[in-house]
Amino acid sequence: MDRLGPGPIRPRLVAGVDVAYAEGSDRVAAGVVVLDTATLDVVEQATAQGVATFPYVPGLFAFREIPVLVEALNRLESVPELLLCDGHGLAHPRRFGLACHLGLLTGIPSAGVAKTPFVGRYDPAALGSGRGAQADLVDDGETVGRALRTQDGVKPVYVSVGHGIDLDTACRHVLALAPSYRLPETTRRADRLSRDTLLGRSPRR
DNA sequence: GCGACAG
DNA sequence: ATCTTGTCGC
Numbered sequence A: 001m002d003r004l005g006p007g008p009i010r011p012r013l014v015a016g017v018d019v020a021y022a023e024g025s026d027r028v029a030a031g032v033v034v035l036d037t038a039t040l041d042v043v044e045q046a047t048a049q050g051v052a053t054f055p056y057v058p059g060l061f062a063f064r065e066i067p068v069l070v071e072a073l074n075r076l077e078s079v080p081e082l083l084l085c086d087g088h089g090l091a092h093p094r095r096f097g098l099a100c101h102l103g104l105l106t107g108i109p110s111a112g113v114a115k116t117p118f119v120g121r122y123d124p125a126a127l128g129s130g131r132g133a134q135a136d137l138v139d140d141g142e143t144v145g146r147a148l149r150t151q152d153g154v155k156p157v158y159v160s161v162g163h164g165i166d167l168d169t170a171c172r173h174v175l176a177l178a179p180s181y182r183l184p185e186t187t188r189r190a191d192r193l194s195r196d197t198l199l200g201r202s203p204r205r
Numbered sequence B: 001g002c003g004a005c006a007g
Numbered sequence C: 001a002t003c004t005t006g007t008c009g010c
Helices: A061-074 A098-106 A167-176 A185-198
Strands: A013-021 A027-036 A041-051 A082-086 A110-114 A134-139 A142-148 A157-163
Touching (some): A013 A061, A027 A185, A041 A061, A041 A185, A082 A167, A082 A185, A098 A110, A098 A157, A110 A167
Parallel strands (some): A013 A082, A082 A110
Antiparallel strands (some): A013 A027, A027 A041, A110 A157, A134 A142, A142 A157
């Protein structure tokens, strides 16, 4: 009997999470934005600020972002059906990147959407140039994620499973959430929210 | 040993 | 991640 399904097929609420860093100080700010997948409208937002307690070390990235991100996530009133993180999930040296941590910690299905590859390679020739083109990311013989082109002629994003969702389903949602730009709206919104919060600006829309 | 290395 | 000038294209 399948105890592990494909994950959320038609999620209504998807959340994007991101963290912004100050240059001179060690201040950090997290932003979580919940979108309605039907309209891509913002349903809810939550933020948290703090101090970076862990340095940026490739491979240990999650330990740097998790504290402030979890704080922001705990302030959420709604319960998103999917969490999209800025970074990798399974596509990690130890097969456990940020998206895996956040999914397990919150119990919410999650996936990672990274702007640059970390581990794993794909055949550029196997990736079409149009929106929707995909090519598996393979590392040490295993498929750890997928390069996904979200816009015609634009660099692909790198999607990998976090928790409670399969790769195909994750890619479908990422593509649907990126109708106009390379990055999904969840990521773009969370990025702006975290930055505005860090800089003390009034959140833009 | 050397280079590479999510954000 | 953040900084940062000009440049290309719709």
